[in-house]
Amino acid sequence: MADAGFDFLVVGPSPDLRYLTGFEGSMSERLTVLVLPASGRPSFVLPAFEAPRFVSFEDFAELVTWDESEDPFEALSQVIGVTKELVIGVNDTQWSRFLLGYQDVLPTARFEPASHVIGPLRERKRPEEITALREVNRLADLAFAELVATQLTGLTERRLSRTLSDILLDMGNDAVGFATVASGPHSASPHHEMGDRVIGEGEALLFDFGGRHQGYFADVTRTVVVGRLPGGFEEVYRIVQAAQQAAVEAVRPGIMAGSIDRVARGIIMEAGYGHAFTHRVGHGVGLEVHEPPYLTGDSTTILEPGMTFSVEPGIYLPGRFGVRIEDTVLVTENGGERLNTCTRELLVVS
Amino acid sequence: MADAGFDFLVVGPSPDLRYLTGFEGSMSERLTVLVLPASGRPSFVLPAFEAPRFVSFEDFAELVTWDESEDPFEALSQVIGVTKELVIGVNDTQWSRFLLGYQDVLPTARFEPASHVIGPLRERKRPEEITALREVNRLADLAFAELVATQLTGLTERRLSRTLSDILLDMGNDAVGFATVASGPHSASPHHEMGDRVIGEGEALLFDFGGRHQGYFADVTRTVVVGRLPGGFEEVYRIVQAAQQAAVEAVRPGIMAGSIDRVARGIIMEAGYGHAFTHRVGHGVGLEVHEPPYLTGDSTTILEPGMTFSVEPGIYLPGRFGVRIEDTVLVTENGGERLNTCTRELLVVS
Secondary structure, X not given: OOOOOOOEEEEOOOHHHHHHHOOOOOOOOOOOEEEEEOOOOOEEEEEHHHHHHHHHHHHOOEEEEEOOOOOHHXXXXXXXXXXXXXXXXXXXXXXXXXXXXXXXXXXXXEEEEOHHHHHHHHHOOOHHHHHHHHHHHHHHHHHHHHHHOOXXXXXXXXXXXXXXXXXXXXXXXXXXXXXXEEEHHHHHOOOOOOOOOEXXXXXXEEEEEEEEEOOEEOOEEEEEEEOOOOOOHHHHHHHHHHHHHHHHHHOOOOOEHHHHHHHHHHHHHHOOOHHHOOOOOEEEOOOOOOEEEEEOOOOOOEOOOOOEEEEOOEXXXXXXXXXXXXXXXXXXXXXXXXXXXXXXXXXXXX | OOOOOOOEEEEOOOHHHHHHHOOOOOOOOOOOEEEEEOOOOOEEEEEHHHHHHHHHHHHOOEEEEEOOOOOHHHHHHHHHOXXXXXXXXXXXXXXXXXXXXXXHHOOOOEEEEOHHHHHHHHHOOOHHHXXXXXXXXXXXXXXXXXXXXXXXXXXXXXXXXXXHHHHHHHOOOOEEEXXXXXXXXXXXXXXXXXXXXXOOOOEEEEEEEEEEEOOEEOOEEEEEEEOOOOOOHHHHHHHHHHHHHHHHHHOOOOOEHHHHHHHHHHHHHHOOOHHXXXXXXXXXXXXXXOEEEEEOOOOOOEOOOOOEEEEOOEEEEOOOEEEEOEEEEEEEOOEEEEOOOOOOOOOEEO
């Protein structure tokens, strides 16, 4: 923090808070923040009635409570003090309403994203984080195997999503991260919102899913075919498969993140589908489903051992189908290691 | 907007966005915002690859897209323009990372919570919103009836929460809002995080739950007893029941929100448990589970027909048990109308 020029971090309920304290909490309209000074004892500013839940934090932090009728921003400004110009980091996902409140009571302070300090730490996973990521991805792989063994035709996307969610929980995940099901032409929308479309024969069926385990998310995508192949599907599938394979093989420490995108994109462009690969090749995965590093083509982030990110090229043909194949990949000293092992072969399900 | 002195609202994926456009979206690291000027045509600033999902908005808004390798804040500043001092409202739950980005590219603008404009609109529900709230609360009531008819002892809190979630979905909700189960001494923590505690005989069992239907949340709490009454439970239950009844009966248009809190608190204090009712009596419920009006004792908000909020006094006895009874209540011309009708009588389940 001191090296980065920060005097305080103000961290609300978030994956950042979980990373720092083991407690994630959930955002609400009631101000609850860890105030972490560059040196000295931290404080937790929190609603008085929640104090019993924070007793275990008294070992390392002061508990500063505010009553339902008090101004929480006053409590915060007293903890921080307004005596000088300060640089204060606020965790990225904290609500803007709170930041505006801080800026009101601390008008001489400069506010910056706390991710400037916390982001680089979170990018390189510690051994116990890698263990959790291995486990949650293993559970996702098992869930996929069970899912495709069930009868899928005739169900709605929403119903099938619920089945997938149930399987993810049955496998031992703490929670469902997400369980997106996109059928037929819906698979051509990279971020499809599910509805009551019924899954039919001769369609692509895309699953983008993962559970959460000990705070860590899995993120895996597979595209299968129901009954028989739609026209042109196999060619597109083989291109995406080759692009994903080459991109994973390109992963190694010391290279720029952008090069992974360019490897996948090169293969897809060469095959004539460059226009149909509309998003970056991947993103970090950990305590959040999307987190740094982001693997855009122009990223100059240098890959380091312990980074975990998705590699997920796709080709989207509006009105027809889309294909995406995604694994979460760990950077090791020796290269990229897939954390997902469920089949990437072309699968025809019923 | 013009009356409140706002030149623009910048609204990201949120209940506010849903209220304004029918589309809620979900927050991510990729900037996606509706830019609403006080007069003139709105714009949507969004990732280029998401554009197909926004085609239906072209009737009322310009689509301004940015590519994965472009700076989205530049796109936003070009839409807004930097020619003069502006007042810009940002929706309350938008991530602070984005607000810091806006402040960087629009250094002469003043930023304020958009809730100053949107909040008062959302507080008074329109007829179709009330219809949705009636329905989602009806489904919650049905779910409670089915839940307490099942065998509860021997299950863990987490397992029972999953059962309740399944029932909420089976009833026809679009999603589970929340399904909190707090057993035994855990019921004494108003915001309990569930774990693997097994539900046993002679314990309090508190359910705080609701589904989501057409965007609107239910919020209802019931406290039951498993097998037989813990010592002192019935007395506490009767006090909470009386406080909740009196508070609901006190609801009518034209009075201050704070008076509802004071009615419930007065009864609980009179009975000697004032110290154990540690939170406000309620909060607005609608597109968010917690939203204005907040019913703290000092609230001067005047109740108006169409407002919907929880009335949920509680008594929490650490190490023993807690009791909370909560209904969502609609303000009508004639007084308060409970949207929940599942029994508030003392229920002993097995």
